[in-house]
Amino acid sequence: AQSVSQHNHHVILSEAASLELGCNYSYGGTVNLFWYVQYPGQHLQLLLKYFSGDPLVKGIKGFEAEFIKSKFSFNLRKPSVQWSDTAEYFCAVKSTGANNLFFGTGTRLTVIP
């Protein structure tokens, strides 16, 4: 069965600090990978996704993620966070041909002004 691990449950950073959130998945086949963000009081929204091609994916609001197949990882990065990035971040995996989107448990990011 597929699973997604997000090891950081809560990350606290000061503004302008760099961010890296870890995501590892377990599945041996071809996958599509997603990062969703949930701002306080809002719905889940897509930050970025990977399905083929360049393993370095750029998303909205300056976020990027790198797919490293050998490590089964899809870490999210941002060089300089802002207070408005305070939110919960979910990594999700979908195997090709499947309908089920497997989510990690999420990482809460708090950015201190």
Add this chain to the structure above:
Amino acid sequence: DAMVIQNPRYQVTQFGKPVTLSCSQTLNHNVMYWYQQKSSQAPKLLFHYYDKDFNNEADTPDNFQSRRPNTSFCFLDIRSPGLGDAAMYLCATSRDRWSYNEQFFGPGTRLTVL
């Protein structure tokens, strides 16, 4: 704006009293999903509709049912809610069932069972 709408945002029901949660979409997407998200846990897929074709996840309890009367609306029925069914219920849509299609989420309905 096109979106996924869930009503109500907060629902309180009594133990064993049937409850229905509603989802509508203006995206004209073929697929609609229902997820359950308990506190500090990952959202978990309960079932989805591809057009009128209902697809239940193997571990979804029989207590949970769904209806999709038309493209725009999808309902989640909990026949006899237990205390363990208290959770956030998320509705999502996607254009098609291909894996690279992103899913668009509604704001969720938080269900409390007394």
